[in-house]
Amino acid sequence: MPIIKPLSVLKKIALVLAVGYTIALATVSLITLNNLPDTGISFADKIFHFLAYALLTIFWFAAFSITFNWKKKRAMLIAVCSSILFGILIEVLQDTLTESRALDIYDILANSLGALLASIILFFKKSLHVKNV
Numbered sequence: 001m002p003i004i005k006p007l008s009v010l011k012k013i014a015l016v017l018a019v020g021y022t023i024a025l026a027t028v029s030l031i032t033l034n035n036l037p038d039t040g041i042s043f044a045d046k047i048f049h050f051l052a053y054a055l056l057t058i059f060w061f062a063a064f065s066i067t068f069n070w071k072k073k074r075a076m077l078i079a080v081c082s083s084i085l086f087g088i089l090i091e092v093l094q095d096t097l098t099e100s101r102a103l104d105i106y107d108i109l110a111n112s113l114g115a116l117l118a119s120i121i122l123f124f125k126k127s128l129h130v131k132n133v
Contacts, residue, residue, distance in 0.1 A: 050113055052111075054115065
């Protein structure tokens with residue numbers, strides 16, 4: 001029975017996770033969400049945007065650096081820029097394609113800050129590569 005190496009598994013799933021998460025985020029962002037529970041936090045929506053786009057940036061960074069073997073700085077720059085542009089595109093689509101959603105500049109700001117914070121964390125993290133055992 002062959003031994004599965006962690007890096008080979010990561011190479012196979014990193015891109016799938018990034019694409020799947022992107023599709024899920026776009027879907028949730030463009031469908032009508034009714035009867036959501038009230039969290040009691042007035043800015044809960046912005047926290048969700050912040051965390052969702054931080055995670056989007058991390059997933060794409062992993063896909064670029066692990067699957068495509070890009071250098072750390074290039075992978076991070078493309079991941080953060082793509083996440084910010086994706087957030088802007090989703091907000092524009094919410095305004096043009098849906099009747100229940102509208103473009104919100106504060107959502108774009110929360111998305112962008114989440115992507116930027118994720119990139120800063122990734123940049124300063126010492127060991128980002130998986131050692132091939």
